[in-house]
Amino acid sequence: MSNKIYTLTLSPSKDFIIENSRFELNKVNRYVESSIYPGGKGINASIILNRHGIENTAISFYDNDTFKEFSGIFQDENLKITNIDHPKKTRLNIKFYGSNAEFELNGPKTTLTFDLINKLKKEISKLNENDLLLIMGQSNDFLIEEILEIISKRNINFVLDIDTEKIVDFLKYKPFLIKPNKLELEKNFNVKIENESDLLEVMKKIQSNGVKNIMVSLDKNGSYLLTDKGEIYKATVIKPIKLVSATGAGDTLISMFSANYFFNKNNAKDFFKLANASAMGTVNSTWLGNKKLTEKFLSNVKVEKLA
Numbered sequence: 001m002s003n004k005i006y007t008l009t010l011s012p013s014k015d016f017i018i019e020n021s022r023f024e025l026n027k028v029n030r031y032v033e034s035s036i037y038p039g040g041k042g043i044n045a046s047i048i049l050n051r052h053g054i055e056n057t058a059i060s061f062y063d064n065d066t067f068k069e070f071s072g073i074f075q076d077e078n079l080k081i082t083n084i085d086h087p088k089k090t091r092l093n094i095k096f097y098g099s100n101a102e103f104e105l106n107g108p109k110t111t112l113t114f115d116l117i118n119k120l121k122k123e124i125s126k127l128n129e130n131d132l133l134l135i136m137g138q139s140n141d142f143l144i145e146e147i148l149e150i151i152s153k154r155n156i157n158f159v160l161d162i163d164t165e166k167i168v169d170f171l172k173y174k175p176f177l178i179k180p181n182k183l184e185l186e187k188n189f190n191v192k193i194e195n196e197s198d199l200l201e202v203m204k205k206i207q208s209n210g211v212k213n214i215m216v217s218l219d220k221n222g223s224y225l226l227t228d229k230g231e232i233y234k235a236t237v238i239k240p241i242k243l244v245s246a247t248g249a250g251d252t253l254i255s256m257f258s259a260n261y262f263f264n265k266n267n268a269k270d271f272f273k274l275a276n277a278s279a280m281g282t283v284n285s286t287w288l289g290n291k292k293l294t295e296k297f298l299s300n301v302k303v304e305k306l307a
Helices: 041-051 064-069 071-076 114-124 141-153 167-173 182-188 196-207 249-263 268-283 291-300
Strands: 005-009 013-019 033-039 057-060 080-083 091-097 102-105 132-137 157-162 213-217 223-226 232-237 301-305
Touching: 005 041, 005 249, 033 041, 033 071, 041 057, 041 132, 041 249, 064 071, 114 141, 132 141, 132 249, 141 157, 141 167, 157 167, 157 249, 167 182, 182 196, 196 213, 196 223, 196 232, 213 249, 223 268, 232 268, 249 268, 268 291, 268 301, 291 301
Parallel strands: 005 057, 005 132, 013 091, 057 080, 132 157
Antiparallel strands: 013 033, 091 102, 213 223, 223 232, 232 301
């Protein structure tokens, strides 16, 4: 039975992206360039994987009208998507990128009814131990625990990249990969990280609690990876690149590494480099990167093995 990749977006969005020269408070700001795209961390991940030739299925909860609105984009992206129709309008996120400021106004997370949750459980029940499920974005912690209970009993591998303060409680389910940033590590694990040695010590401690692989992103300062084989890698950016939009960069990093490494456990260093180059491609794009940009930025990533 072949391995399959799934992404789960429990709180999808409609992303209204504005590009402008400047933003000023207490004034009428007029914009020239704007775009509307499907959003949500899992949706971003699925599109990125597709653009790099990695087949996957996205599971989401758009309302029917919004889903139809994006059908053309999904077709253009060759995205295989299972949408569980939500009765309420999909949330709207506003993302502004200007020369002097950038900000986001994100709508409230999606609330799932008992009926919707049951439909989700039916979809998850189709997965098996050869599959990888990327659980990404906002959700209710109780629902996450329900999902983890189900997939744990079925021995399904999963990646956890969610907004939660209970990540410590979820480690017992042995995620295939988590990707906290430095601030999340300090907050959720009650530690103070002042240097690289502190960071590596915390990563090892977290891994001892059940996580198979852990990645820590430091934004423009690169990222670290501790694999299930005990290997430690550090990725750094050789030359700074132009920031167009940071939206989806983390989603790109975690999905590109986990999907590739899940298929081939003997190539962590190359896949880590590929994932970082892909994230650069997304940062350099208005809406997510692509294979051509990844290839362009591969030479701008330095990966060294620390252990």
